[in-house]
Amino acid sequence: MSEQLFSKNLGRSIIIGAIILVVGYVVKGQLSKKDEKATPKISFRSKIVETVPAATSALPINVNVSGRLLATNRMDLYAEVSGILHNNSFKSGQRFGSGQSIAVIDDSEYKAQLTAARSSFMGLLSQSLVDISLDYPEEAPTWQAFLNNIQPNQKLPDLPKIENNQLKRFLSGRNILSNYYTIQSQEVRLNKYRITAPYSGLLSETSIYPGTLVQSGQKIGTFVQQGTYELETAVTRSDLIFLKKGSKVSLRSQALSKEYQGTVSRINSTINPTTQLVSVFLTVKGADLKEGMYLDANIQAGLAKDAISIDRNILVDGKSIYTITADSTLTLMPVKVITYSEDQAIIEGIPPGTSLPLNPVSGAFEGMKIIPKPAQ
Numbered sequence: 001m002s003e004q005l006f007s008k009n010l011g012r013s014i015i016i017g018a019i020i021l022v023v024g025y026v027v028k029g030q031l032s033k034k035d036e037k038a039t040p041k042i043s044f045r046s047k048i049v050e051t052v053p054a055a056t057s058a059l060p061i062n063v064n065v066s067g068r069l070l071a072t073n074r075m076d077l078y079a080e081v082s083g084i085l086h087n088n089s090f091k092s093g094q095r096f097g098s099g100q101s102i103a104v105i106d107d108s109e110y111k112a113q114l115t116a117a118r119s120s121f122m123g124l125l126s127q128s129l130v131d132i133s134l135d136y137p138e139e140a141p142t143w144q145a146f147l148n149n150i151q152p153n154q155k156l157p158d159l160p161k162i163e164n165n166q167l168k169r170f171l172s173g174r175n176i177l178s179n180y181y182t183i184q185s186q187e188v189r190l191n192k193y194r195i196t197a198p199y200s201g202l203l204s205e206t207s208i209y210p211g212t213l214v215q216s217g218q219k220i221g222t223f224v225q226q227g228t229y230e231l232e233t234a235v236t237r238s239d240l241i242f243l244k245k246g247s248k249v250s251l252r253s254q255a256l257s258k259e260y261q262g263t264v265s266r267i268n269s270t271i272n273p274t275t276q277l278v279s280v281f282l283t284v285k286g287a288d289l290k291e292g293m294y295l296d297a298n299i300q301a302g303l304a305k306d307a308i309s310i311d312r313n314i315l316v317d318g319k320s321i322y323t324i325t326a327d328s329t330l331t332l333m334p335v336k337v338i339t340y341s342e343d344q345a346i347i348e349g350i351p352p353g354t355s356l357p358l359n360p361v362s363g364a365f366e367g368m369k370i371i372p373k374p375a376q
Contacts, residue, residue, distance in 0.1 A: 049370040050358040051324055054350045056306045061242050061339050061346065063299040065280070067233035071224035071291050072283065073199060079214040080192040081105060088210045090221070096197040102223060105214055107193035111153075114186050118152045121179050125150075128174050136167050155187055156180065201225040204291060228285050230265065231295055234277035239339060242301030243267060249282050250298040253289075260284050264299065304338045304346050312345040313360045321347070322364055324355040330368045 083105040089096075096102050125147050133140040142160045149157040159180055162168045171177050206221040208214060231251070235243065249262040262284035271278055282297055314321055320332045335349040350356070358375045361368075 047361070047368075047370050048373050049324070049361055050375040051355045051372045052358050052375050054308050054352055054354040054356055056308055056350065056352050058303045058305050059307045059309060059346055061301040061304050062341065063235055063239045063242060063301050063339065064296070064341055065233040065235060065299065066294060066296045067231040067282075069229040069231055069284075069289060069291055069293045069295060071201075071204075071226070072228040072230050073201070073225035074204075074291075075198075075223050076219055077103065077195055077221045077223055079103070079105065079195075079216060079218050079220055081107075081110075081189065081214075082216045083107065083109075083193065083214055085208060085210050085212060085214050085220070090203070090206060090208075090210050092203055092206050092221075095200075095202045096223075097200050098197055100197050101194050102197050102203070103195040103220060105193045107190060110186075110190060110193065114183070114190060115152045117179075117183050117186060118150065118156065121156075121176075121183060122147065122150050122152070124174065124179060125176060128171070128176060131170070132167070135170070136164065139164065139167055156183055197223065199225050224291055226290075227287060228283065229289055229291065231262075231282040231284060231297060233280055233282065233297065234272070234275065235280055236277060237271065239301070240267070240278050240280075242339070243280060243299060248300045249284070250300070251282070251284050251295045252298075253293060253295055255293070256288065258288070260286050260289070260295070262297070301339075304348060307338060307346050307348045308350055309344050309346050310356070311359065312340055312343060314357065315345055315347075321350070322357055322361060322366075323350075324357065324370065324372055328370055328372055330357075330361065330364055330366060330370060332366050 085103060086106055087101065087104040090103050125143070129140065129143060129147065132143055146157060146160050159177075162171065168177075201224050204222045204224045208218070208220045214220060243264060245264055245267060247264040249264060251260045251262055252258070253260070262282050264280060265283040266281040268279040268281075280299075282299075284295070310321070315335075315337070316322065316332060318337060320334050322330045323333045325331055333350070333354075335347040338346040338348060340346075355372065357364075361370070
């Protein structure tokens with residue numbers, strides 16, 4: 001009886017075990033199918049890449065910059081004397097020829113003071129002529145003629161040459177020499193009531209109206225010469241090595257749709273500590289140019305030998321580029337970047353004939369397999 005019971009239990013255990021194994025196998029198969037569906041099938045040769053062979057040559061190095069024009073000859077006008085501004089032509093945009101009066105300040109009071117000073121000098125010299133005639137008779141005619149030439153409302157004539165030291169001490173003791181030089185300095189100051197144009201140009205701005213009071217030391221306007229301008233711009237230290245004084249420059253005005261030719265006139269010797277850029281000044285001429293205009297400039301900085309021009313987006317970390325080997329594998333090659341333009345980079349260090357991607361390869365990595373397709 002017990003043997004029959006044992007046989008039944010054993011048979012039952014074997015059947016249950018077999019069922020568990022079958023169920024486990026089925027579940028494992030289903031899970032494997034899900035994993036296969038979840039895992040994407042990647043083909044490293046599925047990406048088609050347009051390629052071009054590297055063709056090295058001597059390429060022009062151009063540095064592209066922009067900036068605002070300033071007149072080469074410009075000066076800020078300051079009043080050195082006080083008075084009422086007289087001339088009604090002192091207005092922005094007014095043109096003046098060389099030697100014309102830009103600003104005329106009322107000098108009537110100062111002129112009267114200067115006339116009185118000359119008259120006093122004539123009286124002092126007349127009193128001294130009596131002693132000069134007695135003590136230095138040979139000098140008397142010269143000083144008499146000098147006195148006769150003095151006009152109270154005109155500039156003093158040149159002082160006679162004094163070779164006699166005793167006469168010099170006599171004139172100095174009578175304050176004749178000090179009075180003469182004081183009047184001369186007043187005559188120089190009288191010229192400051194009239195500001196004349198050193199060259200033909202125009203008033204680009206004014207800060208005072210005709211008929212108002214001008215204070216000594218006050219800025220009253222800015223005078224510029226038209227036709228010749230400077231454009232100040234900034235370049236990186238890497239571009240600076242290509243530039244030199246006299247380099248040719250092509251400039252373009254987007255507003256006028258016109259091109260101009262210029263040169264590099266000055267290069268600053270210091271680096272801006274904030275931007276780490278160097279100021280470069282370009283000279284350009286043009287009758288239709290105006291101060292304050294913005295121009296784009298292309299500086300011709302020389303030639304890069306055995307170089308190629310590529311899309312700057314192809315560069316990796318600014319120092320390498322992907323090349324395509326004979327077995328259609330991407331590999332990184334270090335290069336030397338000469339300069340950048342808006343969307344291109346000029347590089348050296350690529351052997352001629354090396355296969356390069358025409359455009360950036362999405363998701364590229366070293367060792368990646370691609371299908372090369374020669375660019376049309």
